[in-house]
Amino acid sequence: MPQFMRAQLALVRQPIIITVLVALVLLSPLLAIAIGTAKISMLDVLSTYGCHLTTACAEPDLTQRIVWELRTPRVLLAFITGAGLALAGALLQTVTRNPLADPYLFGVSNGASFGAVVVISTLGATVGIGMVMGAFIGSAISVTIVMALAGRGVQIERMLLAGVAVAYMFSAATSLVLYSSDPEVTVNYLFWALGSLARAEWNQLPLPFLVVSLGLIVTLAFHRQLRAVLSGEESAQTLGVNVSRLRLGMLFLASLMTATLVAYTGGIGFIGLMIPHVVRRLMGVNNAKTLVATALLGGLFLVWVDVVARTLMENQEMPVGIITAGIGSFFFLAVLYRRRWIDG
């Protein structure tokens, strides 16, 4: 198929994909909330929202409390986290024009982990806001180092190399802290690093929500510049885009999102790498709709992964990070297997 036809087809396909995604995003939470340890029907879910909307919920029953206080914040946190991590991945892949870029490659996640483990071992607890601060400071340090070493004009190769080196540096520092702490800290770090959405509560949601919304708004506001960068640095420059400043800003934004989400949910890997790839393959071209679709699909993906995590075993949760990375790596191997014929 000629190139222009493929692009045309993609443009026709885009609105359909977006419509389907939006429909799924509206339906999925209701379905996901109705699935879990307690037997709860869709009707219960709807009645809970009905009573909360009409402020007639003075004395909710246990089912309604489970729906409202446990499952709803959890599904929302899953959606926000998935959307944010996917968007951060898409941003990094765009500004570096490297399909492998994700928060792990730039040391952002390792920096965040290091900050978190320092907080766990010194304050001895996985405290919400302390963890966010620790994780954010850690990832900010790693981004600062990467940017400082990026050289004039912010060269991508230098950035990637610096990112890999910083990632190793922080993982060594994390190991050192763990090595010198007692086993309880190590076990808690391990469980945190496996990823979990179980700590979701209403009062924990505002910060992740604000940060991811900010990320999406800024990304959409700059989507033309981002697209220009993707088509090549020189052409972006001729179009009047300040490439290095844009890169710096977007890196900062991606690390802000990653740090916040990592602090709340731990190590949920592979979403930032996988979802943007899926969306690019589905949508064909890059534009504002692609970015929205990336966020929506990332959110949907994590909502359903969390349903699996909650229901796979009776009385027990499977750490979410194991499932995302498990599905993610299989998916990638499958893509590579299929591409073997096309590329080879």
Added chain:
Amino acid sequence: MGFCFSTRLLRLVWHFVFKTLTRVSVVFSVAALAQAEGVASEKTSGAQRIIALSPHSVELLYSIGAGDRIVGTTQFADYPESANDIPRIGGYNAINIERVLELKPDLIVVWASGNPSADLQQMKKLGLPTYESNPKKVDQIAHELIQLGKLTGLEENAKKVASDFLAQLNAARSQHANKAKVRFFYQLWPKPLRGIGPGSWINEIMTICGGENILHSGFSDYPEINVETVLLAKPEVILWPDHHGRETEKVHWEHWPEIPAVKNGHIYELEGDHMHRFTVRILQGMNAVCDVFEKARAAG
């Protein structure tokens, strides 16, 4: 350092020459020694320079009166008080083998669940006299006491301590055997929320006191669970261990009066070391648990 190196070299040569001997592994010979009755009376004194590589073996040695023979131990062996003065030769992540050799131990009590297996293998290869203490059931503590008694020539002491221990354990068993079962949730860690499964060590203590674990099946002995599971299971008692004074996040159980334990105020903090260590102090942990369950039964 030179001394250390030459000792190690000698050991390696020894190992090379008597390869076949060491292959059989010294653990077997020590176990055989321990099993053979009367061996202790031949060697009246028993082991005099002991390295105990776990907090529980240090405590067990103290309780049979061999505490002053311990010349080296690991991190966290902090009971009784005087155990804090024993030189440390490693932690859960590594054992300093050269220090072990320097201390010239005639008995090393190892712990497969808590010592790095590579270090244990090397000690066995070097022909060091190791004995593995790894109790998994409460009753095995008595067995451990007697084995350590044989190895240290303090068998009489050990037998007395062991039979006292078993007597108290069995008394508690028969006392609570026919009482109403108390449904409990043991919160190992608050966030992410983790409990204990039926195969775990702590569960056995709870069962002795007539407890019924709300987590009756599971993939792991220390599973991660969600609040919903506890809400639906409606435990009558919620317990958790203290974490050596360390602050942890709290699960806000008070928001859920639907749980009987919350409604009736049956939420208790227990001494973590009494629950998690394989020593005679487990009796104190057990008594605390039995008291708590009694209170829950009295409240109906």
